[in-house]
Amino acid sequence: MVYACISSALYNHWFDGMALMHRFHISEGSVSYSSRFLRSDSYILNSEKNRIVVSEFGTVAMPDPCKNFFARFFSRFQIPQPTDNANVNFVKYKGDYYVSTETNFMRRVDPQTLETKEKVDWSQYIAVNSATAHPHYDHEGATYNMGNSYSKDGFFYNIIRIPPSENTAAKEDSADLTGAEVICSIPAAESRKPSYYHSFVMSENYIVFVEQPIKLNLLKFMLYKIMGQSFQKILSWEPQYDTIFHLVDRHTGKESEVKYRAAPMFTLHQINAFEDNGFLVMDMCCGDDGVVIGDFTLENLRRESGEDMDKFYNSLCRNLPRRYVLPLNVDEQTPLDQNLVMLPNCKATAKKADSGEVYVTHEELHNDKLLQYGGLEFPQINYDKYNGRPYRYFYACGFGHVFADSLLKMDVHTKELKVWRYPGLYPSEPVFVASPTAAEEDDGVVLSVIITPRKEKSTFLLFLDAKTFTELGRAEVPVSIPYGTHGVFNKMS
Incomplete structure (x- = not known):
């Protein structure tokens, strides 16, 4: 789209x-x-x-x-x-x-x-x-x-x-x-201030709803047309509230009695989630400031000077990949104030408090190299085979600019990063297409629509080898295409 x-x-x-x-x-x-x-x-x-x-x-x-x-x-x-x-x-x-x-x-x-x-x-x-x-x-x-x-x-x-x-x-x-x-x-934790959300988490047996502190003011919601305001104006970032993870059994629809809490954070898109030896591992793109959702006004995006645009970009919170881990077997016998996450090489933590709630902290799912390319968003995986299951790779847009200016491949085991980037070219969300004879998770191609403001350059559909992240080809289009958000691959019968 x-x-x-x-x-x-x-x-x-x-x-x-x-x-x-x-x-x-x-x-x-x-x-x-x-x-x-x-x-x-x-x-x-x-x-x-x-x-x-x-x-x-x-x-x-x-x-x-x-x-x-x-x-x-x-x-x-x-x-x-x-x-x-x-x-x-x-x-x-x-x-x-x-x-x-x-x-x-x-x-x-x-x-x-x-x-x-x-x-x-x-x-x-x-x-x-x-x-x-x-x-x-x-x-x-x-x-x-x-x-x-x-x-x-x-x-x-x-x-x-x-x-x-x-x-x-x-x-x-x-x-x-x-x-x-x-x-x-x-039920919303704050009945008069429910949370805004764009997506949710699903593994093979669980769904997790992330109740984040971007709040919808219901009083303003009832009055926003009278006040002549847009929907955007009734959303507010309220970091005095925790993030709450609501764990639900996908097969029975029953919500866990355990409440999982984390520091305030903002997320639009999840990467993947899977179960591992009594833990639910959730990977998602997160930021520490939800104000950013209201910042993408056309007034900001049309700033004329490069200096003004750089100033705006530098004011934005970067979304980065994080891993949260929820222990699934928490009961009255679970010890207090001890890290319950026992997965090897995992830096995420979860501790049970006196209240019975479990407070979790995340692991950064990247190394310092990613910071050279700004934050990342629009994550995609080999969805058909690996959604809700243990996986290794995801693909995303890197935001070294207000608009995405690179494509990234991340190895969540090693945090190794592969990058495709050319000056003046702006990619859309990467779409992974598996090879018909795929033997490994990243056997396939990555597709992305590339746009450019340069008159001497054409818009094109980019084909990358998903394994090596090297360019296979371009299909140029002799028309201008607006910058897009999400897309899908549809195999025609």
Whole structure:
């Protein structure tokens, strides 16, 4: 998925532009490119009115200039409709592809033609008001996600399970989320200030929800349209709160009675998680300051001088790979104030306190070489074979600039780093594609869309040997492509 703007109206935040889908078709040594705007209700309304009609993460909808003052004033008291501008990720449910954002709406799409199909409302299937754009898939074909709900009983984080498709051959050409169910509802630690989250952790037997101290002020949430503020403005970084790891059995939906706490941290994307001899190992990209989520305004990204841009970049918190370890067998007999993590060569710790809670500290999953390339984000692994299982390698974008300016391969056993980087070239999220004859975890290729502001250079799809991280080839595209976020590889039958 990539972002793009529409008409002459101005969006305020990087996350706000209308969704533009793009597709590289690779067949018998040739590559073709196509792109289409997602025909969401938001896009159609904005196009028809030639202005921003639907509010986005950092942008408030413009009032209708045809209405009089009183009509515009009272329109502020109408409950805003969540956007269906699904510009975050391609996701898959029961064999169908959808594009998703973080509201209760997503859109089914045709992965071959990029045709926009029907809008799907999660709340028509289960009692949630939103869902993430980062579901997980188990090895039996089921899909898991998380979504919020709120009622007179409080605010809840819900774990959702969507069963695999029962009969693909007889499947109708329509959205199908039948059988979706909430398997666990986790009450917010602060009912009036629930946490923002972008993704979650899943191993073979557990799901972990990370309740981090980026808080959503519910009072402001109810009033933000009246106040003329965007959703971004009702989020706040509140490091007086700990990070809480909620451990849930994926098969029974039962949450552990043990509460795991860590120092305040911010995470958008997890790398992987797996179980090892009575411990749950979780690797994720983390930072110490959640303010950064509001910093990517277009005003900041359009700073004219290199000095101003460098100043902005140097003010940003770096996200770096960390490892947290949760001991799974904690009970009344577990000793207090002793490091419970007994895994060899692991520097992460976990100690049980008098309260019965377990306080964990992380291990830095990198060496000093990574700091030369800034932080990293958009981590990817050999997902089909190693998600939720012990693994060795992940791939990511290095952020030595406001935008990603390198591709990285990290060995989590040795912390060795391999790098692809060229001046003036900016890569998208790396996508790992396993070799059909793969014998090892990193047998395959890494794909990334590379953009550049240089007029004499072309946008291209990059092919890297995943094992050596050396370049195999480029497929140049004679058009400009906006900087993107997430993508998937879809093997056509």
